[in-house]
Amino acid sequence: MSNRTFTMIKPDATGKGYTGAILDQIIKAGFTVKAMKWVRLTEEQAGLFYDIHRARPFFQELVDFMISGPIVAAILEKDNAVADFRELIGATNPANAAEGTIRKLYAANIGENAVHGSDSDENAIIEGDFFFSKLERF
Numbered sequence: 001m002s003n004r005t006f007t008m009i010k011p012d013a014t015g016k017g018y019t020g021a022i023l024d025q026i027i028k029a030g031f032t033v034k035a036m037k038w039v040r041l042t043e044e045q046a047g048l049f050y051d052i053h054r055a056r057p058f059f060q061e062l063v064d065f066m067i068s069g070p071i072v073a074a075i076l077e078k079d080n081a082v083a084d085f086r087e088l089i090g091a092t093n094p095a096n097a098a099e100g101t102i103r104k105l106y107a108a109n110i111g112e113n114a115v116h117g118s119d120s121d122e123n124a125i126i127e128g129d130f131f132f133s134k135l136e137r138f
């Protein structure tokens, strides 16, 4: 079990001014920020990040959304980080997310769902490496 996960606060949430509230909720839940940056992805970068979804019908919609504004990318640390973070953010579709979760509070729909959380320890490493060099993490 790894103690790190990767997250993005997505363009819907940064654009609506939810960045501070979401980070506050993450930190109050016991996660420590090990790396963080505020960036706007290019279409190529967003496509590469979501390469695993390239054949899915929502792929272009997902890419267009992810490049529509800035995001906050971060590596987070906590015991049982991947599972605990997915519990904190709630189901991918906010309609199915539990009360009090980040997606229930801040997400509009399955596409514009406020935050990303890695789904496995392996992907947490791949996704963190996509955004951060060794010099940018602590």
Ligand code: CMP
Pocket (backbone or CB within 6 Å): 053, 058, 061, 062, 092, 110, 111, 112, 113, 115, 116, 117
């Ligand atoms: P995320 O967990 O960041 O990673 C894949 C993303 O694809 C997911 O969040 C959703 O935002 C998006 N996604 C998944 N299913 C759909 C769908 N049916 N329609 C639009 N976007 C989707």
